[in-house]
Amino acid sequence: MPPLLGTLLSQGLKLGKRATRKNRDLFALQKNELLKMLKTARHTQFGNHYHFDEILQRFSNKTDKEFYDWYKSRVPVFTYNKIDEEWWYKLRAGEKNVCWPGVVRYFALSSGTSESSSKYIPLTKDLIKANKRTGVRQILSLAHYDLPKGLLGKGILMLGGSTELQKSEHYYAGDLSGIQTGKIPFWFNYFYKPGRDIAKTKDWNQKLEEITLSAKDWDIGFLVGVPAWIQLLMEKIISHYKVKHIHEIWPNLEVFVHGGVSFEPYKKGFEKLLGKPITYIETYLASEGFLAFQALPTLHSMRLQVDNGIFFEFVPFNDENFNSEGELVFNPKTIMIDEVEEGIDYAILITTNAGAWRYMIGDTVRFVDKKEAEIIITGRTKHFLSVCGEHLSVDNMNKAVQMVSEEFNISIREFTVSGIPFGTMFAHQWYLGVEGKVDKEKLCKRLDECLCLLNDDYRTERTSALKEVLLEVLPLETFYDFMKKRGKIGGQSKFPRVMKKVMYDEWRQFVQHG
Secondary structure, three states: OOHHHHHHHHHHHHHHHHOOOOOOOHHHHHHHHHHHHHHHOOOOHHHHHOOHHHHHHOOOOOOOOHHHHHHHHHOOOEOHHHHHHHHHHHHHOOOOOOOOOOOOOEEEEOOOOOOOOOOEEEEOHHHHHHHHHHHHHHHHHHHHOOOOOOHHHOEEEEOOOOOOOEEOOOOEEEOHHHHHHOOOOHHHHHOEEOOHHHHOOOOHHHHHHHHHHHHHHOOEEEEEEOHHHHHHHHHHHHHHHOOOOHHHOOOOOOEEEEEOOOOHHHHHHHHOOOOOOOEEEEEEEEOOEEEEEOOOOOOOOEEEOOOOOEEEEEEEOOOOOEOOOOOEOOOOOOEOHHHOOEOOEEEEEEEEOOOOOOEEEEEEEEEEEOOOOEEEEEEEOOEOEOOOOOOEOHHHHHHHHHHHHHHHOOEEEEEEEEEEEEOOEEEEEEEEEEEOOOOHHHHHHHHHHHHHHHOHHHHHHOOOOEEEEEEEEEOHHHHHHHHHHOOOOOOOOOOOOEOOHHHHHHHHHHHHHO
């Protein structure tokens, strides 16, 4: 590593450690973020339509919450379909000053775990800059980790989507990771792998092959990506070079930065590929913005970025605000960050400097430290099961899968479940991607028992309407072949943990007939 870069990074880490802020006024920071965004967008089509000037007048009022009361009474809650049909479609037609000043040139195609078609999420210059700032903050947070000296001089392998974007008449579209990678600062190229040429590759299998062939020439210290695809890559490299573990190829690998899904179901199989323990750091980077990251090694949570172009609102994830399909009711109860309670699941609404206004991102989170805005992701609003009141969250599922993985000494890297009719009642149909041999009946029984321990509502329904739990054990390849068939392979794509009827029917046909 060039000496100057090494010195700058080392000094940056020292400054980052000193700059750690405690006891921040989260309400004031969030109020200021909303104020800045309303001022910036006041003369856009959206700002004129929803009378931003009137809302802005309420910020100077002595009643602290009046600005928020006006904001949520004037601006409705938007899902992707609603805001795209009413506003964002104009952006792809080249119109300017729609929801944010200027013209939008880039759109991130969402991974779409449950949707058959991709969503086009606008990426403004302001959002891209904000994402970079949060990325720098995360790098500076490494000062709190006990990492070997010289690690920052090692390569950073980022396994994302292609940087070769789709070009339309008025815009470019592609995977968020591909767009962000294409805009990395020039000095970062010294560390960045697989490099610009391989990063352009659109064919996922070809990209993995090219990375594998080059792997022996790189000194990798950091891996960044979705757990499923990073694990597949490591397996491919280990097999190609006929080594026992990845550290025989990359002896200085120390950190895995992951996001998108819970890492727990992957961890057991992942660690079999290592020659020594490494550090895991979780991030919350969505197509709509860089929302949070794990700031301290002693915590298993992530810190919301409350002062960088995102205004957060929280909707209690309960039957009053969501129907049985996970869809938001009209005029749900929403609160700001100062009113949240620890231990309760909330759906997130975000307002961003890319022209997303009161936008439901689809994730559910739980605060573990309200004062420091520390959260964990508990699932998706539509990725939970409640066919008869069992209220089973993805967080419950992940923990139960982890428990049976450890008890049976197996690796379960992928799984999905659906609620199905069973006579006059209901059943849960599970599909597990298991590495190794296992007694299916015993595994099913123990999974059911673990879920009963983790969820009181589930335990109650297992004695009434939820009459049966069914389980199929499948090769891991079946899951990835299904994703490939649907055009959802690689990058930020994830296999859905819960399947509703239409997708479940397609999956069942695929499992039975290929």
